[in-house]
Amino acid sequence: MSASILQQPARRELALEWIAVGAGVTLLLVRSSAASLPFAPVVLLGMYACVAWLSRGVGTDPVPRGAAWVPLLLGMMAVAAAAIVSGRAPPAPHTSWTVPLALGAAVAEETFFRGLLYSVLARAGVAIAVIGTAVAFAALHVPAYGVSVLWVDLGAGLLLSWQRRASGTWGVPAATHAVANLLAVMR
Numbered sequence: 001m002s003a004s005i006l007q008q009p010a011r012r013e014l015a016l017e018w019i020a021v022g023a024g025v026t027l028l029l030v031r032s033s034a035a036s037l038p039f040a041p042v043v044l045l046g047m048y049a050c051v052a053w054l055s056r057g058v059g060t061d062p063v064p065r066g067a068a069w070v071p072l073l074l075g076m077m078a079v080a081a082a083a084i085v086s087g088r089a090p091p092a093p094h095t096s097w098t099v100p101l102a103l104g105a106a107v108a109e110e111t112f113f114r115g116l117l118y119s120v121l122a123r124a125g126v127a128i129a130v131i132g133t134a135v136a137f138a139a140l141h142v143p144a145y146g147v148s149v150l151w152v153d154l155g156a157g158l159l160l161s162w163q164r165r166a167s168g169t170w171g172v173p174a175a176t177h178a179v180a181n182l183l184a185v186m187r
Helices: 003-034 040-054 069-086 098-124 126-145 147-167 171-186
Strands: none
Touching (some): 040 098, 098 126, 098 147, 147 171
8 A cells, every 4th residue: 555545544634623623713713793692692602512522532642640630730729829919800790601601611612722723733742732722722812802811811821731731631721721710700
């Protein structure tokens, strides 16, 4: 068999991964415009479920047993410290959908960024994966929150990407992101 025949399934898999990345980015970008719909919570939760579904099956590396606790604790401490230092947030409207949407967003974004996108970029090296996912995470939040939060989101993206690298799984940054979102909506 020729080498090109053996490479075709790998190329097809890579093409499908990049299609999933593009679809995930598109879904996450249109969430800002979906927020104005009268049935926005259902649409947003559906979009988050689609992003998580597109990202399924990737994002776990072999790591020593118990190695996830250190990055999890360090991430949680960083999020708590940031909440304390930043003080009280301006009041924001809350509904019964606020907490489920915050948790859904955290899990979907981490499944996508630290699961799918990290795994795709890691083929080019760990530094590319960590920095690339952090920059993509920060850039994707600009349409929803403005340029003023770019640096905060870049810092958060670097922390979450480091957790992904250190723990070997997207579950650790997902837990940290969920706690950060909960702290943001409960302040």
